[in-house]
Amino acid sequence: MEQFTKTLFLCLALSLTNGAPAPPDDAPVVDGDANADLPKRCDGLEFDATTLDDNGKTLYFKGAHLWNDYHGPAKLSNDLFKELDDMHGIGHVDAAFRMQHEDHYHTYFFLDDKVFNYHNHTLEDGYPKDISEEFPGVPAHLDAAVECPKGECMENSVLFFKGHDVHVYDISTKTVKTKTWDHLPVCTSALRWLEHYYCFHGHNFTRFHPVSGEMSAGVYPKDARRYFMNCPFFGHGGDTKPVKxxxxxxxxxxxxxxxxxxxxxxxxxxxxxxxxxxxxxxxxxxxxxxxxxxxxxxxxxxxxxxxxxxxxxxxxxxxxxxxxxxxxxxxxxxxxxxxxxxxxxxxxxxxxxxxxxxxxxxxxxxxxxxxxxxxxxxxxxxxxxxxxxxxxxxxxxxxxxxxxxxxxxxxxxxxxxxxxxxxxxxxxxxxxx
CATH class of the missing domain: 2.110.10.10 (Hemopexin-like domain)
Incomplete structure (x- = not known):
């Protein structure tokens, strides 16, 4: 392979991977002090929830704010999902996951004892609902949630995390089986990405098996700032543009x-x-x-x-x-x-x-x-x-x-x-x- 081709594809890799070059989150704010008080994920925050949206972008939630994709400043959650309004006492997002419905996706957000169901950033009719109505047997005030399709789990399921307990919800039978994974850190958010499963805790993450909770000994935890976002002095960095x-x-x-x-x-x-x-x-x-x-x-x-x-x-x-x-x-x-x-x-x-x-x-x-x-x-x-x-x-x-x-x-x-x-x-x- 010629050096030119290697360099060219490396540019493509950097432009499309999690470490995609972009202005760092702590770059000077262009519009003065308007964003001075926004949380900075590169400070090593512990996220409240993470999920992919309908279009494959990763959402990271912290308090009243979220980050949309791997770079860029925080914004209020209700800028994208207007019903998720911390200012009116609903509370921050506890957990979130994305699930496929036929040929399209829905994103679920859990706040206290309520669940919100969005498609294309629009709240579905009848929501929010009580968690106990939509997912009977699943507790309120969750720590994390992640979808698990059949083939990766025994059946199409959702894993709900609360402490070290994992409540496995079978979508077709609407039944719950509870496991205790003491070996896994307490997940404050979870994410399924390219058939792999990630538990976020602090500013770190641990990859786990969705059925057994098994993780690779001696490999994890890893710093999320090196893999799941663009931060100065972490990941690839650089000044590379997408290849044409x-x-x-x-x-x-x-x-x-x-x-x-x-x-x-x-x-x-x-x-x-x-x-x-x-x-x-x-x-x-x-x-x-x-x-x-x-x-x-x-x-x-x-x-x-x-x-x-x-x-x-x-x-x-x-x-x-x-x-x-x-x-x-x-x-x-x-x-x-x-x-x-x-x-x-x-x-x-x-x-x-x-x-x-x-x-x-x-x-x-x-x-x-x-x-x-x-x-x-x-x-x-x-x-x-x-x-x-x-x-x-x-x-x-x-x-x-x-x-x-x-x-x-x-x-x-x-x-x-x-x-x-x-x-x-x-x-x-x-x-x-």
Whole structure:
């Protein structure tokens, strides 16, 4: 990977991750002393509640105020949610969580013994309600709450925290089971983010398992200011601007069997199906710790993710967290019957045929065969493809900030003239148009 590409993607990573560069919270106030008395989250505050909103921005509550996303000054909570009015005695937000209703999200706020249900910052009819009416068996004056969908919990549930007790509310049966997690710090707020669960306490956070409460010994707590907000002298910092789509270059892209779409560039990767949780770039080693120097190509097949680097193939089980299959990596020759370096690779849905791009040719490999061998060697009407993916709308071959589209593998194989290139857009890769 060229240094230019590494630097470029690092700019993208910094612009989209939790440590996104922005004016620090303690920067001089432009409009005089108007905001002089606002709380400063970078002072190490303990939040009353945290949650994602409908659009994937994180809300942090403290007293009568909230912060909307990772940077910027505090504002009154009722500026965004007018019914949450501390000035009229309702009280500060004790707990909050976001839950999906069909194809949209609702955000719930808990204040004393009341619950407020918002959609697009508008209070739903009939709210606020008593907590006991909306969530029977759940106590009032909560410390924290977080949603837990089926697959991560046994059933679609909400975890309600009060002291060391965790009240697990089953959404379908409206029943509660109470656990005691003495090993976990008392959570003053909680957050589910990219299928991980975080307990905030003081200015620190601890990641935990939503079923057992288990946490990684010796790893936590960590300072939230390094991960969940932009603060001077914490996290990445810097003066980086979002990368433009006209400048983007990726190494590989794929969608796994669970519908999660990943793209890779240099030492980083990003999940593209998480717009409602925000687009965030991470080191590749965070998800695939054995792959330490980037990837050349990736593809998904039979609930496994294949990462190719040089002449090595790494195969991971596509469970909740990827696990390298014993005996890997293996060479391209051993695993796929291919020699030489790979530019890109893809498998279409419900197909057993792997398409490998090398220079100006496409090799087809039958993934059901043992051993695997190349079955076809087809020409490609251009060279230097960076990445490729196949989805319901066809095939996209990426080359720099442009891509070539084919409606099917058959049309790609038959084509002798390159289609008109199209520009990568922000909707595709989260860059800036």
């Amino acid at each position: 789509c006209s400048e983007i270059k990726i190494d590989a892209i794929t969608t796994d069997d669970a519908g999660k779409t990943y793209f890779f560039a240099g030492p980083m990767y990003m999940r593209l199906d998480t717009q409602r949780d925000g687009l965030h770039a991470f080191p590749i080693t965070r998800g695939w710790k054995e792959v330490t120097s980037g990837v050349d190509a990736v593809f998904s097949y039979a609930e496994k993710l294949y990462l190719i680097k040089g002449d090595q193939v790494y195969i991971y089980k596509s469970a909740a967290h990827y696990t390298l299959i014993e005996g890997y990596p293996k060479t391209l020759k051993e695993e796929l019957g291919i020699e030489g370096l790979v530019d890109a690779a893809f498998v279409c849905n419900n197909d057993h045929k792997l398409h490998v791009i090398q220079g100006k040719k496409v090799l087809e490999v039958d993934l059901t065969a043992t051993p695997r061998v190349v079955t076809q060697d087809l020409p490609l009407p251009f060279v230097d493809i960076d990445a490729a993916t196949c989805g319901p709308e066809g095939i996209n071959l990426f080359k720099g900030s442009q891509y070539y589209h084919y409606e099917s593998p058959m049309l790609m194989a038959m084509s002798r003239i390159a289609p008109v290139p199209q520009a990568v857009t922000s909707a595709m890769l989260g860059c800036q148009d």
